[in-house]
Amino acid sequence: MPEMLRLDASSADFDARLSELLDRAPEQSASVTQAVDGIVTGIRQRGDAALLEYTNRFDRRDVSVAADLEIPAAALASAWKRLPDELRAALETAATRIRAYARQQKLEDWEITDEYGNRLGQKVTAMDRVGVYVPGGKAAYPSSVLMNVIPAKVAGVPEVIMAVPCPDGELNDAVLGAAHLAGADRVFSIGGAQAVAALAYGTATVPAVDKIVGPGNAYVAAAKRAVFGRVGIDSIAGPSEIVVIGDGLTDPRWIAMDLFSQAEHDEDAQSILISPDAAYLDAVAKAMDERIAELPREKIVRASLQGRGALILVRDLAQAAEVSNRIAPEHLELSVAEPRELLERIRHAGAVFLGRHAPEAFGDYCAGPNHVLPTSRAARFSNPLGVYEFQKRSSLIDCTPEGARPLAAIAGRIADAEGLQAHAASARDRG
Amino acid sequence: MPEMLRLDASSADFDARLSELLDRAPEQSASVTQAVDGIVTGIRQRGDAALLEYTNRFDRRDVSVAADLEIPAAALASAWKRLPDELRAALETAATRIRAYARQQKLEDWEITDEYGNRLGQKVTAMDRVGVYVPGGKAAYPSSVLMNVIPAKVAGVPEVIMAVPCPDGELNDAVLGAAHLAGADRVFSIGGAQAVAALAYGTATVPAVDKIVGPGNAYVAAAKRAVFGRVGIDSIAGPSEIVVIGDGLTDPRWIAMDLFSQAEHDEDAQSILISPDAAYLDAVAKAMDERIAELPREKIVRASLQGRGALILVRDLAQAAEVSNRIAPEHLELSVAEPRELLERIRHAGAVFLGRHAPEAFGDYCAGPNHVLPTSRAARFSNPLGVYEFQKRSSLIDCTPEGARPLAAIAGRIADAEGLQAHAASARDRG
Structure with missing residues (x-):
């Protein structure tokens, strides 16, 4: 198996080590x-x-x-x-x-x-x-x-x-x-x-x-x-990422391949599995070991998992959600029994895949939602690509002669305070 | 009166001169x-x-x-x-x-x-x-x-x-x-x-x-x-702009002050009046002459109008709308009898003020819509500041075991074509 980083969320240096793992915001050379x-x-x-x-x-x-x-x-x-x-x-x-x-x-x-x-x-x-x-x-x-x-x-x-x-x-x-x-x-x-x-x-x-x-x-x-x-x-795209939160009951072989599907993109891609079940982390690692030979892109997968991948042990699923929110991943699989419950705790993710039967690959190709998603923690502040990215809004302000009067007084008063006399006069002309 | 640029949309060099007037996209020094x-x-x-x-x-x-x-x-x-x-x-x-x-x-x-x-x-x-x-x-x-x-x-x-x-x-x-x-x-x-x-x-x-x-x-x-x-x-803000389209029936003194309210911001602010009525352009110029003395910020207003302002004569209101769409102004006043009709022709503007009783100053202070608006032609592609700028979307993909099957086949087939075998295998695991 590719040697993957193992982290334990209960260890004292976890925050620092997680930050290190994530520290790759797009930089300008x-x-x-x-x-x-x-x-x-x-x-x-x-x-x-x-x-x-x-x-x-x-x-x-x-x-x-x-x-x-x-x-x-x-x-x-x-x-x-x-x-x-x-x-x-x-x-x-x-x-x-x-x-x-x-x-x-x-x-x-x-x-x-x-x-x-x-x-x-x-x-x-x-x-x-x-x-x-x-x-x-x-x-x-x-x-x-x-x-x-x-x-x-x-x-x-x-x-x-x-x-x-x-x-x-x-x-x-x-x-x-x-x-x-x-x-x-x-x-x-x-x-x-x-x-x-x-x-x-x-x-x-x-x-x-x-x-x-x-x-x-x-x-x-x-x-x-x-x-x-x-x-x-749209946005400055970085390497692709996946976080899988597993409760330990999804076939480890499936999760191994989900992690590979991200890692095969390129050496910088990031695949992270979070689970409260230490034995499950081992089982997925073993399954990766077995399945990696299936892959023509094995070399890229190994480099990506060794360089950027991680298996993270947490106390419970609530802590898994917390860790995931810190990562703000592009793709997040909630491979658990009650994904809708866990979704309530998720604040930052480009796309969320709910349940054991929704691998990221569905979203990449044909589920319907866009596969262009915020990377490098940008899910904290940005959106999937969508129709709204090709539309824009204009505000409309349509006043009646009577309706203009109260607005003239308010705008005039604030304009006075800002020392903008033409604003004040223009407003009061309609007063 | 401040000497303002006069343009005629029917003249051969109009396009070139308009481009010159607008050429101030934010540049990096x-x-x-x-x-x-x-x-x-x-x-x-x-x-x-x-x-x-x-x-x-x-x-x-x-x-x-x-x-x-x-x-x-x-x-x-x-x-x-x-x-x-x-x-x-x-x-x-x-x-x-x-x-x-x-x-x-x-x-x-x-x-x-x-x-x-x-x-x-x-x-x-x-x-x-x-x-x-x-x-x-x-x-x-x-x-x-x-x-x-x-x-x-x-x-x-x-x-x-x-x-x-x-x-x-x-x-x-x-x-x-x-x-x-x-x-x-x-x-x-x-x-x-x-x-x-x-x-x-x-x-x-x-x-x-x-x-x-x-x-x-x-x-x-x-x-x-x-x-x-x-x-x-949000966006890279440039100098503030107003375009007024006038049918010639709004009090010229009001329009003069509306143009001043933009010009008083700073020397780079831009105020443009477009009308099919040449006599009206003259009347507004005369009104500006009379009212400029009211203004403590007269010097800034003069510099702005002389450096960046314009009075543009057009054939009709339809052409006024076309010219305005090229400018894609931050603020647009439709000071005409049937503003809703003219609005149909407006494609790019940060905020549109409809009718004779809706001066830009209302929008700056109290009408309700945001006064942070796209400048420097950015209304072609961006939005007023709004609640949506502080929210973000996550896509959700939630598959049933039966629903996963057809998606597995489609995703698998496209992944094959893209040479991404882990994607294909991850999809087909759910098939």
Whole structure:
């Protein structure tokens, strides 16, 4: 078995050791930031010429006309047709479920009327154009395309622009087919900081968008941070995480594989099992030992579990929930007899999987909720990706001549106190 | 009258000139970023010692014990008692209205059940602890305290930590009184990048928060950008803006003062009037000429209007709406006969004021909607500050043993295509 860290929540140094385990908030590397600043400036100043130059250099391509960076709709449709029937059916069912869940998230207009007859409300509109970044190369995932594009289309965004790098010119049929299925409006074979900058500022070929979502490597993350303000961004994604709280009665072999499913993403991914049953921690460790041989990605799994994984012994399930809240995990499995009871104690988690029959993998692909979730403890303050990330609210203030009078007096009085005389006069004009 | 830019939407160079007028997305100054990085590092490494050092240096203070940076609750209560009765009453009414509007914004839990009996939903929780930054010095506004603190308390945040700089040790009774009224849990007399860093990382004295909201100067904005990811932030605030669309039938003197109310904030504030009636643009210009003498802040108003203001002639109200959508203003007044009709055409605005009797000043103080709004065209992609900024969602996935079977097959098939075998096995374990 991979040697995993063992912690006991009752030991004196537990807090310190847990902090150490979690201490990997996304940091900015000065060299990455500097490189990205140069790329963003290049795109702003030289547009398509810079985009071609960076794309050819970083993705080892040989494109001479910027228009060729666009993948035509017909190519997406034929990629879709080339997929095996069974995979197409699975993606279609997944898309239908993701869409059904997303529809529940739509923000709606509302309005209230105050005692003076003034109407106060909220109007919701979709964004005009958004960019979806999809990682390419070895981590080219059709599921990410569905999870990013579908909520934008459900929100009513007329133009969803997808960027996916094609290192060495390699295109992935499943990714392109998923773009066709999800309804991406235009797709460009660009990636890295240059793709983010092109989407934020626009070039002659790539249209400027209002918001950029989707995960990426350190360069993509730094570019998103740099263009934030010019456009909206979702969040800075870090390595993926899972916490499983087990009462000791789920098949240890299942939990072993759930932990592996997180660890197989990359060496930085984090898998943590928390249980009040020490024997169960041993049983899961033994099951991992047995099942790890099933995995072609064994090496990554071992590195991830040894470097970042942990088995944590707690007093009881209440303490398990406390520890989990400190971790604020991206994914949380409550593999216990009464998951709804335990859920009451959970304050921070991107997605919660309830019961023994809801592994994280369902959420990654087809349960319906989005798989783009806050990482690196960001579940303390942020949301899963959703329709609401592609809509925005405008406040509405609609006053009657009579209703304006009391407001004029109040606004005038506070404006006086703030020394803003034009505010006061403007309010009192309606008094 | 201040010489204001005049644009005609029918002229050939209109698009280019409008772009020029709007081109002031928040930019990062390298020297500010560098200074802020140093301050953030200082706070992370040396905590309270650095916080004291920066505060004494930048705010010209002489505090030797970090605990003295906290303003005790009793001091807030006595500041409140010292305010004039009439101001207290105005602030109380404003707070009641802000609270009533905020309650409408609360996100709620929901759940759906699929055809297999699996339950999918969303659980909403308040953040544990948030920081509210309130600018100090000459721009110390009690209204900002209400607008930032009240939604956090309505969301159910147990600990709202407020930071307000006290340059030269000066405390503002109205600001402290508003903190008492709004229910801020703890208040520290700290500001600038050092306050943002202390809230993000925590020191022995200042507790670490999960999210930081509130406007500030370029150093505060750069610090928020730097700590983003470690904590949540609201947005990077730029100068304030108003667009008024006038049909020509509102008293020009009212509109003149509405434009002034924006311009008096600072030299970078932007006031734009759009109308299809050229004579009306002249009439408002003349009214500005007459009323500017009323204003103690005349100099700021003139600088703002000359540097950033504009009077824009359009063909009709439909074109006015198009121009306004390009501007995506923070505040938009629809000073027309049928504002609801025109509202249909408005896609991007932080707050919309409908009709002749709803000046922006009502929204700044007491109408109810928040006055913290997206600036610098960010209304294309972001929201007014609201209760939803202090809550977050967790997705819920709850499967029955029977409901898990079809999901296992779909997830397994897609995981196969993505080459993630542990995902596939974990899903199929439940099949």
